[in-house]
Amino acid sequence: MTILRKLPRAAGIECIIFAPVQPRNKTDIFFDLDHTIWDFEKNAEETLMELFDTYRFCNLGIHGPDRFIETYNRNNHRLWAMYHHGKISKKELREARFADTFRELGIDPKLFPSSFETDYLRLCPQKTNLFPHSHETLGYLKEKYTLHLISNGFNDAAQVKVVKCDLKKYFNTMVISELVGVHKPHPEIFHYAVKHANTDIAKSVMIGDSLEADIQGAQRVGMDAIYFNPCDATVPEYVTQSIRSLDELTRLF
Structure with a gap:
């Protein structure tokens, strides 16, 4: 993982810019749930x-x-x-x-x-509405990587969502902020998730829709991140990789 430079602090968070994700160096992919997989x-x-x-x-x-x-x-x-x-x-x-x-x-x-x-x-x-290509993409990635969830949602609701949508089969671990006691973008939840997954930061990548919680949160601990941007919002300069549709991940990885 190559750090290119640092941005000035914004809203108390120091944003680090990384080179685009190098799939060959990754073993574990962490997904956000709400607004990223579950619509x-x-x-x-x-x-x-x-x-x-x-x-x-x-x-x-x-x-x-x-x-x-x-x-x-x-x-x-x-x-x-x-x-x-x-x-x-x-x-x-x-x-x-x-x-x-x-x-x-x-x-x-x-x-x-x-x-x-x-x-x-x-x-x-x-409710079972997922973003397009969720099952196809997760099925493809699971054959090549170990997948995990990190969610800021409530545990009781998250457990129902993954069961009702038949998502549980894709993920080895599921970390819920309510149970950990801290929320994304706090560094502690990322360190906890990586340790719980028995991997390390350099081998991991975070994928989520929240610039603050998912992208900046991951970057703060040195983890690569991919911004899920289905509405085609303006992409800040510290985001080096973004996707509009989940199936783009099958071409990146």
């Missing part, structure tokens, strides 16, 4: 659409599910970022995301039915 946005939207009708939210003055889902997604992303940085707890995240959504829509949060959250937590992880 969080699509699965959440399907669940919220169903529950919006079940709970008759139109009667509360929310005219159609689109605005509700858009507002929820914005609040959920904000609260997950706070959770990743240890600013709120799992309980606070789950309590706030729908309450804040109701409040932003001009509805008293006290009117939000507590059973809605319970139903959402039960139904959403059972």
